[in-house]
Amino acid sequence: MSEQPIDACMEKIVSLCKRRGFVFQSSEIYGGFNGFWDYGPYGIALKRAVERQWWLYMVEKRNNVVGLDSSIICHPKVWKASGHVDRFGDIMCDCKQCKTRFRVDQMPDPTTCTNCGSKDLTPPREFNLMMKTYVGPVFDEEHIAYLRAETCQPIFLDFHSIRIATRMQLPFGIAQVGKAFRNEITPRMFTFRSREFSQMEMEFFCADEGSMEWFEYWRQERWNFYLNVLKFPTEKLHLHPHDKLAHYAKAAVDIEYEFPFGWGELEGIHHRGTWDMSQHQQFSEQDLQYLDQTNNTRYLPTVVETSVGLDRMVLAVLCNAYDEDRAPTQKEGMEDDVRVVLHFPATIAPVQVAFLPLSKKLNQNAQDLQAKFLGRYRTELDVTGNIGKRYRRQDEIGTPYCVTFDFDSLEDNAVTVRERDSMAQERIPIDNLRAYLDEKVLD
């Protein structure tokens, strides 16, 4: 899966992801395809739920941020203006002996091949990470287009169309979620660095004056998201200010998470100044200035960006949720056993409530009960294996509540609700079940 050694905990998570259908390699029956991943049933449920939490937090719960969904392929000049066509690459060299290709900045000694030891290397040259395609009837230079390398550029292009349509005035933000592509030489660390990935970005447009306050505001807001929505513990998070800023940037900071393989960037908060708008103004030859009606001044908006990889966020959620503890065993002669459990917050768990009939004779009753909650929560009907085995299976996919329908339920019209983390069981009248679960499961 990766050339690099991975922590044992990471291996367990990757293995769980495959075993339970969270994430697996693209095109496995064809031997896999390096750098591309598929999300299985529980994985896509989790990914959708995490994305929805971001969208709620960044767009629907605010009056000053609106959404956008731009195409993945846009006018090739966009990537000229952004600098990606000319500068978005890694410096590589090839070993002439064994033909291995290296990123020069990753070689311990840039004159020696780390594979075969040869010193006969090609001169370093740039390798562009943009993926290109052709649009239109002819496949020539004129018809080259690019898969976007980041979701933010179209936001700059559409700023004025959106401003006019919505009558928004500065300061306000535009957010979007979508796929981006980078032809990484060495995709690695599971879904952490892949060639196709989803980004969630928000560009906040404001006047230059006061823009540093907005930078601080968004840094705090995004930090709070990890603590309050995803429930990450503070000690797993880290703010990393950039030592070297891009020439146009006023400030930049990363939010890092402590993955099993070490600290890794989750999100960047960037003060991009007027750089992007001025580049697109120059390349499009359009006036992209904003008319500030209160001061009757015209200026290019300053931009503060929050940029996060959805796949990385989901990976961090998986790593943060993963746990092994001890639980009563099903096996004879042993008191307890190792339990693998994913402690997802209930709002984002792939299955929020599982319905378990205690006996096959009660399958229909459990299914009828489940039917009342379809579409309200993400549910599953789990009918095979003994009840202890089913609890463990639900623990392993992170289901916070298991509702067991037993023979007593036929008499007392109540069910047993088992909570994942404490494993505590509670008898709840069916008439109260919705109110009970609503409070625990809904946003």
Added chain:
Amino acid sequence: MSEQPIDACMEKIVSLCKRRGFVFQSSEIYGGFNGFWDYGPYGIALKRAVERQWWLYMVEKRNNVVGLDSSIICHPKVWKASGHVDRFGDIMCDCKQCKTRFRVDQMPDPTTCTNCGSKDLTPPREFNLMMKTYVGPVFDEEHIAYLRAETCQPIFLDFHSIRIATRMQLPFGIAQVGKAFRNEITPRMFTFRSREFSQMEMEFFCADEGSMEWFEYWRQERWNFYLNVLKFPTEKLHLHPHDKLAHYAKAAVDIEYEFPFGWGELEGIHHRGTWDMSQHQQFSEQDLQYLDQTNNTRYLPTVVETSVGLDRMVLAVLCNAYDEDRAPTQKEGMEDDVRVVLHFPATIAPVQVAFLPLSKKLNQNAQDLQAKFLGRYRTELDVTGNIGKRYRRQDEIGTPYCVTFDFDSLEDNAVTVRERDSMAQERIPIDNLRAYLDEKVLD
């Protein structure tokens, strides 16, 4: 926008989409990019809501369909096996005089250029619609990969991984939503035929015996979706059985919608037999048979597919919602006026509830009231212009409920709720507002 004439009604819809930020051309400041579209704030809210209704209906409300999210780029052999690399194309010819390129099947007389009248045409040749790119460090034939032309192929690849991870047994379905790409020669009819689009597909795997019953079942289920979820009138829908079936297909039917430009395909329901699974079995050299444990037999699953374009569905929703009626005017000396209104069902409206302070002095009160509903409904705070003008604006983006906070509200703790379609107004105590709106707006 298109070479072809469009009905006046369609022009109005396109114009409304642009004016109100539903949909506009990609890369407008660079002159646009043919065949690519961006969804603005109201457009993406609508698109997300429609997609969510599909996902609820097809996945979350069922026990026999699970989700998948596969990568857009997968192993190139997949498209060899599916036949797309060799056969997915249009037969084209060029005029040697004026250089115009034509689809031969669209030429009234395939020997004459419809542009300049010349009879000097190139021989017809196939033009493949797959978009290609390169993955890896070298841009040569060996590293060609394709942007998927449909979302269904990876479902076939992942069938067994998903089956094993979820312990599902036949019959069951796998659904996914995602982007697909086709290098259309003549993208046209707004978002109806574009080069980048979103599909929502479900492949239902079953035994051959009984598969025609599943075909009938899914045809009915999908028909009901348009009537019951999207609230389309029956007379705007049409079932069109295919006259010519693909050689492997047992049955195929399209659900068509009457767009302003005529009847157009929304969705296909296809009985694909074992064609896809047998192709991938052959090309991957893996045994893709299913072991039926009840009969202890092994066979390739038969597939019934439901396949719809999300962009087309959203376009149909827009066309179906568009209306002009008469409403009391704001202008002196006239009794009423033309009102443009989008009659979206409340579940999918981009803005479900707008909060309007009657006076600027009440802005904070209206905003405080809105704050109670953020994240529960899609809301907007609309503060500028007289109240009649704001109602019209909300009508034009299809907001089903406007909540007006006036000076009386300070006294009676009640608000006026104005319903979009009837324009009826009702006084509702603020304490009852949530229950009142929940019933009307939530799924």
